[in-house]
Amino acid sequence: MPAVTRLRSMTPKEAFTVAEMHIEPGFAVERDTLRETAFGFYFHVTTKDYLRTGDLVDLPVGSCGVLVDRLTGDVHDLGSAFGLEYWLEAYDRGLHLPMDVVVLSVSDRQRAASALMRLQMSYIIPEVAYGETWTIPKHYNQKDFIRSFDSLPARFGAQRLIFRMHDLDAIDENPDVNIELELHKGG
Structure with missing residues (x-):
């Protein structure tokens, strides 16, 4: 060992x-x-x-x-x-670290998407301009979340949640969506 x-x-x-x-x-x-x-x-x-x-x-x-x-x-x-x-x-709770939000189950797609909107999650779109690669954050919208529910578990990587603790607590109490937080691995 x-x-x-x-x-x-x-x-x-x-x-x-x-x-x-x-x-x-x-x-x-x-x-x-x-x-x-x-x-x-x-x-x-x-x-x-x-x-x-x-x-x-x-x-x-x-x-x-x-x-x-x-x-x-x-x-x-x-x-x-x-x-x-x-x-x-x-x-x-480790919320200062990048976390993956993993949606495990959904009972009402519309209400689950609305709950996740409160987290203000985003993803990065790399954009090349003038020889530089820029990382442009874009927020997930209601339709993005609803589409993601087609293939559960759905993972939203590297989220910054330090300002979202109360919203996470509300989601934990929400019967429409079940999530899990995992420490983000990788770049």
């Missing part, structure tokens, strides 16, 4: 150091905001000016902090589009 190589999980102290090295000058990682998750370590980030003055005008805009991957040390900046709990769960 081959040996299994396991990456060593970083410590909170190591994660804090990585987060500090990642942030822009003028910002500070707040050590006392550490939250450990299955994915890694969360730290709130604010401006040094806010820590010094306490004045609300010195608070950063559009940031929910950083999340440090416990295995790789990669740092993920969390935006303000969602609250902290959303981001932590989405990363724990």
